[in-house]
Amino acid sequence: MSPAILGMGNPLLDISADVTQETYDKYGLLPGNAILAEEKHMPLYAELAAKPDVKYIAGGATQNSIRVAQWMLQEPNMTAYIGCIGSDKFGAALTDACKQDGVLAKYMVDASAPTGTCAVTILDKERSLTTNLSAANNYKVSHLQQAENLAVLEGAKVVYSAGFFITVSPESMEVASQAMLKSGGAYCMNLSAPFIVQVPPFRAVLEKLLPACDYLFGNETEAQAYAEAVGWDTTDVEFIAIRLSLVPMAGNKPNRKVVITQGAEPTIVAIKGKVTKYPVNQLSKEQLVDTNGAGDAFVGGFLAALIKGKDVAASCKAGSYAASIVIQHSGCTYPAKPDYTI
Template sequence: MGMGNPLLDISNEVSKDILAKYDVKLDSAILAEEKHMPIYPELVAMDGVQYIAGGATQNSIRVAQWMIGEAGQTAYMGCIGKDDFGKQLKDCATADGVLAHYMEDETTPTGTCAVLVCDGERSLIANLAAANNFKETHLETPKAKEIISSASIYYSAGFFLTVSVESLLTVTKQAADANKIFCLNFSAPFIIDFFADQVAAALPYADYVFCNESEAEAYGKKHGIGDDGKDLAAVALKVCGMPKVNGARSRVVVFTQGSKSTIVAKNGKITEYAVTPLAAEALVDTNGAGDAFVGGFLAMLYRDEPIEKCVDAGHWAAGVVIQNSGCCFPEKCEYAA
């Protein structure tokens, strides 16, 4: 089960001039400010615009469902508007086999994310809109209760920490009490820098922690560990050893580094897993690569596979997604599970 911010990605190829115009760094993820609002109609007006079901957690759940194969093995909650974009998100999730139990806000439009693709890298500007209005009361609906009680693994990207920490903690406490698995993703440096209290509230419940090298470095710098984030292995070990509510499970920390090896910390030990390189000409769009890694990892975790198999599936899923525009994948999953 995933909880997050459902967004419709509005994706297009842009020049570096567009990035400069909106003061956006290459390969970054930010929340939209007033100055960014014109980017959405500008992207729509360009040739080649694509609309793709998005939102970090939703992406990971869609990939996990794809790799598990049997429909209905995953569920997702978030808040959408009662509009065409919301319907598009719902139709996409359902077509992918995900049980989407959205909260619907009748007064606020569905959230969107500008995906600026430049030289194969992507920059994201998220306008949360309705996604920002998820309420803990949604967890009291009969369907939500059914989903929460039947799930064995719970996942949330750090972006949801900006919306409803109370909702996340309600679910994580139930997970800890039932000795079920909760996975958390740091998601972006700005989450670590500006929502540190929310991260600190969720982290004690996390059995698995995911992030990329930029987020790991930001965490190390923020908390003065691992030579201010320069030593990623030291940061991973520190996060791994932080207090946990559920002492029955040891924490696993997973740091991806793009094409470089993935760092895994568990039980005070670091293991690195090499990434099979992808030919430069095969790279289309890195948007969704990290989400896909988590999706592949979760699919194998669901099957109770060992860590090395989870990481391998994550690498494979990310490799598939970066050969497509947005977090998209072929109809059939060819992964040799």
């Protein structure tokens, strides 16, 4: 049986550790932000690796969401994931992690580059992400078009990519969105980071894909960055979500659902110009361990409920639960089984 949910993105090994303000200042990092590494950031990875509390965790935004969806579903063969890794120990670690989690990993392996890594710098329970894509940057649409991978794509009911994949293989996202348009499956994307919407060529890809996008996820910062980039002259997240929900759909697709999370504040969902707010699970400050992966976990829980035929309200509830569990753990990790039935 073909997996119901397919994720396509940038597989990364998270190198995660607590740091001081001095580290943030040294590398120009901002809490809650996500950036691509430049030359000046390269020493950061070795610095984190040398820390006694360093953790190595399977990461990458899309891969996080797919692993969480599989965890929420607790059924074999429900999820698959596509991306590019290197032929090295980090790549092997990611392959093992997917296997243990029950995710079907259809990695492209590129021996010419190391597996991508993400420096997860945690300061006062907030995280900043600095990504060195390496092999993840080398994914090619030709891999997706191989018969066995195309079969996984065409058999999926839901396909999801974080916006970060726009920087790597927009051609693959185009193929996937068109496949869902043809099959009637749901194509889902995430704004993912302010730079995705601020850099004109990346935003152009997002806007090209939007008519085929059934579910668009993001957080309030990313939504506001989009509005600023396109000159909407507003920071009203509800208004921004409404505008994005009204971009015309391709073919006979139903109306797009725009889902904007706001941390501890209610999640905003805009459909056909109408906004509904859904509460999120509240935690005390003492319960928080780190916010890394919270948005990814929300999407994972949401997609797990969606594939079970649940409505937006139930999907938001499942997403909120998943996020509330992940932020009580270091990185995008969770207990053996969820205390939640979809």
